[in-house]
Amino acid sequence: MDNKPSLFVGSLNYKTRDDALKAFFEQVGPVAKARVIMEKENPNRSRGFGFVEFDDEADLQKAIDQLNGQELDGRAITVNMSQPRK
Numbered sequence: 001m002d003n004k005p006s007l008f009v010g011s012l013n014y015k016t017r018d019d020a021l022k023a024f025f026e027q028v029g030p031v032a033k034a035r036v037i038m039e040k041e042n043p044n045r046s047r048g049f050g051f052v053e054f055d056d057e058a059d060l061q062k063a064i065d066q067l068n069g070q071e072l073d074g075r076a077i078t079v080n081m082s083q084p085r086k
Helices: 018-025 059-067
Strands: 007-010 031-038 046-054 078-081
Touching: 007 059, 018 031, 018 046, 018 059, 046 059, 059 078
Parallel strands: none
Antiparallel strands: 007 046, 007 078, 031 046
C-alpha cells in the first residue's frame, strides 16, 4: 500500500479476494484500495489478512468501530490501524 494510513484486516477467510474485501468496506465509505495478501509460494492462497485504504481518512476509525468483529465470508474479522513495516 502507499504511505497513506490504512487498516489491517485479519482473520480473513482464505477464499476472500480483493473485490469482496473492497465491497465489504465500501459500506463505510469510498475505498481507495483493498488488497488481500497472498502467499508467495502459492499465489492462489490467501495469507488470511489484508489492507484497506479509504478515499477519506475519516472513514478509517468509522470502519474500525463498525466492522471489527463483523462477519465476512463466514469469518469474524479483526480491523485495526495498520502499523508501519519494520
